[in-house]
Amino acid sequence: MTENILELKDLSVCYHSMDGPVWAVDHVDLKLGVGENLGLVGESGCGKTTIIKSIMQLLPRNSETHGEVLYKGDNLLKYSNAEIRKIRWNKISMVAQSAMNALDPVYRVGNQIVEAIREHRDMSKDEAWKQAERLFALVGVGKERLHDYPHQFSGGMRQRAVIAMALALSPDIIIADEPTTALDVIVQAQILNKIRELQREINNSMILVTHDISVVAETCDKIAVMYAGKIVEYGDVIEVFERPYHPYTMGLKNAFADVKGEQFELISIAGHPPNLLNPPEGCRFADRCPFATDLCREEAPESVEVADGHMVACHHIDRVEEIRTDALKSETWVKV
DSSP: OOOEEEEEEEEEEEEEETTEEEEEEEEEEEEEETTOEEEEEOOTTSSHHHHHHHHHTOOOTTEEEEEEEEETTEEGGGOOHHHHHHHBTTTEEEEOSOHHHHSOTTSOHHHHHHHHHHHHSOOOHHHHHHHHHHHHHHTTOOGGGGGSOGGGSOHHHHHHHHHHHHHTTOOSEEEEESTTTTOOHHHHHHHHHHHHHHHHHHOOEEEEEESOHHHHHHHOSEEEEEETTEEEEEEEHHHHHHSOOSHHHHHHHHHSSOSSSOOOOOOOOOSOOOOTTSOOSSOTTGGGOTTOOHHHHHSOOOOEEEETTEEEOOTTGGGHHHHHHHHTSHHHHHOO
16 A cells, blocks of 8 residues: 555635635545655636645635644644745645746746755755756756746746756655646647656655646546535546546546547536535535436535545445446536
């Protein structure tokens, strides 16, 4: 069995708004093994970014967190600001969604990497600069570009620079938040290939946050499918893709091309996620699910294990073969 380097236990996060409490993350359990890639997928607003911000302790002041975020057995939620700063970047680093916003536009890229290194390591400026050169070589960017400003980089190069910064201190865990957003398809493929190469070389762990299930298919070992603050399906990537049990997972597969390199009709999921100010009593996907029954609308399903390590929260696991067949038909999803 793979040793877990990170574990979320019964994690819940509430935002206190003017209209009332919003439980953006609701009783989530997740595990990340050493050297493992975990894909966290779902639509915008389902709670993915809230989860990673709770791990990094970067939530806003109007938030309230319950449960545990265990890094090597220690609960990070109990750390002081000074203690968590020693963890950030050093042990757990992050590749931000917008590379342009992650880099300071008025400083040369090399100086920003050097500053991050020297903040956590006892190194001279020359030593840190040499480390920055090695990092740029690692991500396939010439060392002379360290003297450039962020605006002189293309989108793909900025993303590579941000990955280099995330690797600067050889962290145990990298959190990549939509690392290929706004990049064209060719550059996306280059970035994903580079991420896979680095994983093999460094053997650290990664959480890849994305709305694109095909990216997870190419990059990750495990997948957690999130909807409206809850994990609805979790397991080995191949197992979940080949034998999905939750209708939402099936819907996500239908909405993205090239999950298995095959040509098929793209089918969208009608509707939108529920308002978490007043979430439904039953399954949160019920209003958009073509297979929902009265039971789904009245009672929230418990997460059960359907295969080794494959967890699903659905009332109709016994009908899965019928549901998988019907889920492939566009007319199934036209009107719920």
